[in-house]
Amino acid sequence: MIKLKTGISRRTLITGMASGTIMSVANALNARTPSGFPRPPADISDSSLSKDEDYWNNIASYYDSTAGIINLEHGYWGKMARTVQEFYLSATKMVNTQNSYYARKDYTEDHKSCVRRVANALGAEEDEIVLTRNATEAIHNLIRQYRGLDDGDTVLYADIDYPSFKTTMSWLKSARNVNAVQIELPVQADQSELLKKYISAFDANPKLKLILLTHVSNQHGMIVPVKAITAEARARGIDVICDSAQSWGLIDFKIKDIDVDWAGFNLHKWIGAPLGVGALYMRRGSLHKIAPYPGEDDPENKDASARVHTATSNFAAILSIPAALDFHENIGASVKEARLNYLRSLWTTEADKMSNIEVLGGTDESSRTGMASFRKVDKNSVKDAQLLQQTLENKFGIFTVVRKGLASGGCVRVTPQIFNTPAQIEKFVSALKTLN
Ligand SMILES: Cc1ncc(COP(=O)(O)O)c(C=O)c1O
Known part of the structure; x- marks a missing residue:
């Protein structure tokens, strides 16, 4: 292992999680449990544990608390647990100290490990995941680079979708000469009512080619039955882009549970990673329908990362993904x-x-x-x-x-x-x- 002038190996610079021990970047990328992490009683159900205030007080002690206000607005982004924050600060120090020497020589491998960890957590393949700065970067690129539209086709979205994605879908009208339809969903609904709404929208729009679905709405937290709507859409030749920005970590699911070809995720909301980390999912075999980022090349349509050009980003935030997933998975998504x-x-x-x-x-x-x-x-x-x-x-x-x-x-x-x-x-x- 290369020694730097400081005498410290550049891969042993990150301070460990709760234990405060020194550990390597490589080790940090493996799933682990912070020392002293509360263990729930054996065989307790999720429902009983959800009401066990001793357990949750213990979990709460891993977070810095906000003084002077009761904050009930945690849909914006997720506060990092202190173990994640400490890791992030150490990673920031390491990246800043090692600068290009780390970024040019070691970051590529560490980045790959982080992608692998996200893919495992979502139940996806490694080549189906691209790290982004946020869900918006992923979803904007999917909408803008979608190749399947001809003049006079229809695209569809709902009032409960994320405002910026509604305007990007609507932008397709002038950019691609298509019709953009917004449907209104009930403010109170169950899964079958929502599915019916989408089916009748499909029936009413025979030239429909592309829809945006929001897994959990940022307006009121309602879950949309993405898998059932996507099955219906697929049978009619309609493509689906899924906004999972708010859902991952708020609810417990894997890719197979939404079964879409394309989705955008955030890790800086409910997964608890530092700000500036999202992910794009593109199912193997679906890449031909989404053009590479302008100027990028992918003649065989096998390289999902050619759909995004994030360029220089917050290396330390990305390196902290495993620590965030560790904390999340140690509690348990369900x-x-x-x-x-x-x-x-x-x-x-x-x-x-x-x-x-x-x-x-x-x-x-x-x-x-x-x-x-x-x-x-x-x-x-x-x-x-x-x-x-x-x-x-x-x-x-x-x-x-x-x-x-x-x-x-x-x-x-x-x-x-x-x-x-x-x-x-x-x-x-x-x-x-x-x-x-
Ligand atoms: C449903 C939904 N989609 C997209 C976003 C955008 O997330 P970001 O700004 O992290 O890209 C949000 C953020 O609140 C959201 O709730």
Whole structure:
């Protein structure tokens, strides 16, 4: 191993996770458990563990807490667990110290290991994953580089989709001379109602070639039945781009559970990686339908990485992916989903009983996540939602966010994280009770 002038091997510069020991980049890339990580009682169900406050207090101790506000807006990005943060800071120091010597000589191999780790976690093949700066980079490239459109074809998206992706789909109108159709989905729905909506949109648009599906909506956390809609689309020759920016880590799934050809993911939301890490998934055999990034070459359509040109990026953030996945997987994706759903249920169950409050999102457990939205009945303007958000923040010290993308108007989104407590949700419910 090459020794640097400091006498320290350049591959032994990263400080270990909770233990604080020195470990190599290579070792850091293997799955591991921080020392002292809480172990749940054996044979406990996800549902019981989701309500075990001793366990979650222990998990919460791995996060720095926000002072002065109850933060219920964790849909923006995920706070790193301290073990991940420490790793990231050490990786930043190492990258900054070693500079191009590390980046030019060792980074390529380390990057490959990180891609492998993401592929394993998603149940994908290594060559199907490309790391990006965020989900937006992945989805924008898929939409812009989609090759399957002819003049007069139709593309389709829904009001619950991510605002920037709706505008990119709509941009195809002028860029490709196609029709762009937006459908409106119910603000409260279950899986079969959502599937029916898409099927009738397919029936109404015979020239449909491409749809955007959002696995979990950023408006109200509703789960869209991506696999069932995609099967129906595939049978009709319609291609699907799936936005999984908000879903990975919020709910527990693998690629086979959505069964799409193309998807964009974030690791800086619910996986808990540092900001600036996303991923593009492209199923083997599907690359001919998405052009390489302008100027890139892939004559055999076998190189997914030719679909993105990220260039110089935050090496330390990417190197921290395994640490983030370790933390996530040590808790367990299904346990995390159960905890987030439990925290959401603590307020939605109460809000459902309030005649002046409308809770938006899924109506059955398979359509619900830890994220949901609400508004006052008959008060659905964006201004109304802004007033609600401000009241919660200024009067009750509870931070939430306004969403404005639904065809039916504005709402306030509420998104607890695993370290939020039932007592904090209880304070939010008390605040809700005073709104009239
Ligand atoms: C459903 C959905 N799609 C896309 C995005 C964009 O994510 P990013 O800005 O990390 O690319 C978000 C972010 O909140 C989202 O919730």
